[in-house]
Amino acid sequence: MRQYILRRLLIAVPSLLGISLVLFTVLALAPGDPFAELVTNPNVPPEVAQALRTKFGLDDPVHVRYLRWLAAMTQGDWGFSFVSRMNVDTLILQRLPTTLYVIGSAQVLALLIAIPVGVFAATRPYSIFDQIANTLAFIGFSLPTFFTGLLFILVFSIKLDWLPFVYTTDIKATGIHWVIEQVRQAIMPVMVLGLFQAASMTRFVRSAMLDVIRLDYVTTARAKGLGQTRVIVKHAMRNAMIPVVTLVALQMPAVFGGAIVTEQIFRIPGIGSLLISSILSNDTPVVMAVTFVFACLVVLFNLIADVLYGWLDPRISLR
Amino acid sequence: MLDNELRTMIDEVKDGRMDRRAFVQHLIALGLTAPMATQILAVGGVAMAQSKAPYKPTKRGGGGPLKLLWWQGATLLNPHFATGTKDQDGSRLFYEPLASWDAAGNLCPILAAEIPSTQNGGLAADGKSVTWKLKPGVKWHDGKPFTADDVVFNWEYARDPATAALTIGVYQDITVEKVDDLTVRVLFKGPTPFWADAFVAVVGCILPKHLFADYKGAKSREAPNNLKPVGTGPYKFVEFKPGDLVRGEINPDYHMPNRPYFDTIEIKGGGDAVSAARAVIQTGEFDYAWNMQVEDEVLLRLEKGGKGKTVYTTGGDIEFIALNFTDPNTEIDGERSSIKTKHPLFSDPAVRKALALLVDRDAVQKHIYGRAGRTTASFLNGPEQFVSKNTKWEFSIEKATQLLEEAGWKAGADGIREKDGRKLKLLYQTSINGPRQKTQAIIKQACQKAGIDVELKSVVASVFFSSDVANPDTYSKFYADIEMFQIPMTQPDPAQHMRRFHSRFVATKENKWQGRNFPRWVNKEFDAAIDAAEAEVDPVKRAAFYIRANDIMWEDTVVIPVMHRLKVGAAVNSLRPVLSGWTNDTDNIQDWYREA
Numbered sequence: 001m002r003q004y005i006l007r008r009l010l011i012a013v014p015s016l017l018g019i020s021l022v023l024f025t026v027l028a029l030a031p032g033d034p035f036a037e038l039v040t041n042p043n044v045p046p047e048v049a050q051a052l053r054t055k056f057g058l059d060d061p062v063h064v065r066y067l068r069w070l071a072a073m074t075q076g077d078w079g080f081s082f083v084s085r086m087n088v089d090t091l092i093l094q095r096l097p098t099t100l101y102v103i104g105s106a107q108v109l110a111l112l113i114a115i116p117v118g119v120f121a122a123t124r125p126y127s128i129f130d131q132i133a134n135t136l137a138f139i140g141f142s143l144p145t146f147f148t149g150l151l152f153i154l155v156f157s158i159k160l161d162w163l164p165f166v167y168t169t170d171i172k173a174t175g176i177h178w179v180i181e182q183v184r185q186a187i188m189p190v191m192v193l194g195l196f197q198a199a200s201m202t203r204f205v206r207s208a209m210l211d212v213i214r215l216d217y218v219t220t221a222r223a224k225g226l227g228q229t230r231v232i233v234k235h236a237m238r239n240a241m242i243p244v245v246t247l248v249a250l251q252m253p254a255v256f257g258g259a260i261v262t263e264q265i266f267r268i269p270g271i272g273s274l275l276i277s278s279i280l281s282n283d284t285p286v287v288m289a290v291t292f293v294f295a296c297l298v299v300l301f302n303l304i305a306d307v308l309y310g311w312l313d314p315r316i317s318l319r
Numbered sequence: 320m321l322d323n324e325l326r327t328m329i330d331e332v333k334d335g336r337m338d339r340r341a342f343v344q345h346l347i348a349l350g351l352t353a354p355m356a357t358q359i360l361a362v363g364g365v366a367m368a369q370s371k372a373p374y375k376p377t378k379r380g381g382g383g384p385l386k387l388l389w390w391q392g393a394t395l396l397n398p399h400f401a402t403g404t405k406d407q408d409g410s411r412l413f414y415e416p417l418a419s420w421d422a423a424g425n426l427c428p429i430l431a432a433e434i435p436s437t438q439n440g441g442l443a444a445d446g447k448s449v450t451w452k453l454k455p456g457v458k459w460h461d462g463k464p465f466t467a468d469d470v471v472f473n474w475e476y477a478r479d480p481a482t483a484a485l486t487i488g489v490y491q492d493i494t495v496e497k498v499d500d501l502t503v504r505v506l507f508k509g510p511t512p513f514w515a516d517a518f519v520a521v522v523g524c525i526l527p528k529h530l531f532a533d534y535k536g537a538k539s540r541e542a543p544n545n546l547k548p549v550g551t552g553p554y555k556f557v558e559f560k561p562g563d564l565v566r567g568e569i570n571p572d573y574h575m576p577n578r579p580y581f582d583t584i585e586i587k588g589g590g591d592a593v594s595a596a597r598a599v600i601q602t603g604e605f606d607y608a609w610n611m612q613v614e615d616e617v618l619l620r621l622e623k624g625g626k627g628k629t630v631y632t633t634g635g636d637i638e639f640i641a642l643n644f645t646d647p648n649t650e651i652d653g654e655r656s657s658i659k660t661k662h663p664l665f666s667d668p669a670v671r672k673a674l675a676l677l678v679d680r681d682a683v684q685k686h687i688y689g690r691a692g693r694t695t696a697s698f699l700n701g702p703e704q705f706v707s708k709n710t711k712w713e714f715s716i717e718k719a720t721q722l723l724e725e726a727g728w729k730a731g732a733d734g735i736r737e738k739d740g741r742k743l744k745l746l747y748q749t750s751i752n753g754p755r756q757k758t759q760a761i762i763k764q765a766c767q768k769a770g771i772d773v774e775l776k777s778v779v780a781s782v783f784f785s786s787d788v789a790n791p792d793t794y795s796k797f798y799a800d801i802e803m804f805q806i807p808m809t810q811p812d813p814a815q816h817m818r819r820f821h822s823r824f825v826a827t828k829e830n831k832w833q834g835r836n837f838p839r840w841v842n843k844e845f846d847a848a849i850d851a852a853e854a855e856v857d858p859v860k861r862a863a864f865y866i867r868a869n870d871i872m873w874e875d876t877v878v879i880p881v882m883h884r885l886k887v888g889a890a891v892n893s894l895r896p897v898l899s900g901w902t903n904d905t906d907n908i909q910d911w912y913r914e915a
Contacts, residue, residue, distance in 0.1 A: 031779075031781075031782045031787060045488040047833075048483075048485060048487050049833070050786075050833070051480055051483060053786075055483050080540075081394075081561075083394045083402065084561040084562070085397075085400055085545060086395070086546060091561060095563075153594070153597075157602060158597070161602065164604055165598065165602075165604070166587060166598050166605065168587070169564055172384075264590060264591070265590070267587065267588075267589040267590040269560060269562065269563035269564070269589065273563075277391075277562050282781060282785075
């Protein structure tokens, strides 16, 4: 087992190198200039913009810049933001808690809805409950988050005036009030993201469960006289969860990566909004760091998913 | 004749035999505008009446929180590194300049004890130096006194190329010396009629020497206070999250009486303009939102809710179409739009004039900019004393057609006019931006009717405005026949705004297209007017030169002004923001208050 993990980690190194190379080249080739705003400002002489480019090494050839970035990255230096003139890791870490809270809650909500609904629907396929769940799921994943987000704002903030639609990171309250405010402002974004996720996940759980429930060993379990709950939870669900685990594990990096659109709509200062504003202002070190961390997380959670298989189904051996 | 009469009158005002108002009225009778009269008085040795907005609160604090919403959050808080207004606005809460601009483009003292004038001995008669007296007793947020050393240090800090300050342009050509602890003198290389650039408004914000002295030059980015400002401003720094939040609390030792009114302040960043307008005007979650680039129609609809309204300030921002005087389709030494070429169509002035007749500004204003735009025929739209009365725009397809016919441009079989085998086909580029694409469509339609074929092109703003040498789509490379965008006027003086069309600034491959004269227009008469204006200390003559320069641009159709754009903000009904079109929204933040 330990050997397996070690081997997988070693294989990850060249693939991460490849990913970083591709990311870096694409970003270097992309048009744009972090100091674009200066150009139309008559107060800033053109030489200053040029000096800044030189200072931040923007005029060096791509391979030199890549090697410099790689050397810094291996030493734990994630780079220096052109726009904020501060270290990229500080910027990212500052935004991580918000992202984890909002997107994490949305994922939990999605799972809490998807698993029971999916399982229940699978035990009674084509029943009224199954039909309704299916219909709602279809509606759920065909509505894009920017649409539901705006709809929620219009209904809950503007018409009903129940919930705030601008996310505040520094709530001026303590104790229970702080918690209430924190929950109140997260309701809409969590709902928007959670329901969207839940919709597709419900479909997934349902079909995984249907595959398993028809197998002979489930019939055997029933024949032994075990109760319905016991059969479903102990026998069927454990096996049905294998593909679901893969799906969830692959979703996990997204929890860290944030949700670009939703964060923008609700002004949530998460990683997603950091990424989009950095892309718009051509702040390449930040874009590079965020996307690269994202790539690392994808590789890592793939590994975790593989390890989890072995635990869920001992027949899958890891070598 | 004017000269003698003027001097007599100025003397009368000085001695108190004539009051200011009578003087201004006399001058208006002579055909001069009121601000121009005030300017004359300033130079003639009478201090400008400081037009302060009435400030009602009678004690400091007690106003609760002030919540501002900027749809682009500040990304850093060192005013010398600010790349855009968002950063300047954020740093301005904590740092202060010697003086700020009011709505009319007059100076208001902040850290200065008084505004320099010839009368108080602040302005040298030769225009080569300004002496600023500093307000005594001002303290930094950490309790240390503010002195002339701080002011001198900021000059040294900003002018050092290794610091990589974006304000270097303001400070590199001047010399600043300490006269005594509360007096500094700014020396210019030559007579400088516009002396209020250094240490004024956002580019003039002053950093404390005792915290930044060790971080001048190459070490500038390591200064811990880059992210934790310690200034003299009305609010003390509490918290900063780049791109998201700037938070401050009242400065109990602030140097102006009864100010500030609010106990805490925050600028929240992110999102988009429409929802920012909504959060202020419709739900009142925030008190003020900046830069409402939202269609007027939408704003009008939101305003029906009644919690807030839009506020407008007039500066000199101009949306215009520039004509390329060089040929974008011929390559000379690897350079398109080379100054060595002539534009095949625009070398005929009739074509340029016809084009100017085809811009329906009324329609553009009515359907696109609404209250946020004024129609104009001038490139220079303020301050008032510099605005030409001689230009007048017109929209007439008939006249344009007639003009083209007379010049020999005859319609071909496909309806497109041509002459000597050259067809009237234009490539019209701009940045991607809703109002701009709509304006393009309106103009294209008019051109079609006059037999000009226009191909529209729009480029992503981050590319269009970039200085990326490798990209062919930047506005300064100008590989198109005409292009449209906005040039903001960042100070109430036309020098920088007009200078860019001087022939020595032509954008070429040699200067990496960083020359600001992107239409590549060369006109001796214009150059002469600009050169004369920049050395002219007499404000009346100087204004006359700039008006002349503006008129030459119009006569020669270098640019076709489309819209004089106003700055739009959104405020809740109770808020009394003090804004000016000549400076950043937070430049007079100490004077903001709320009325019950």
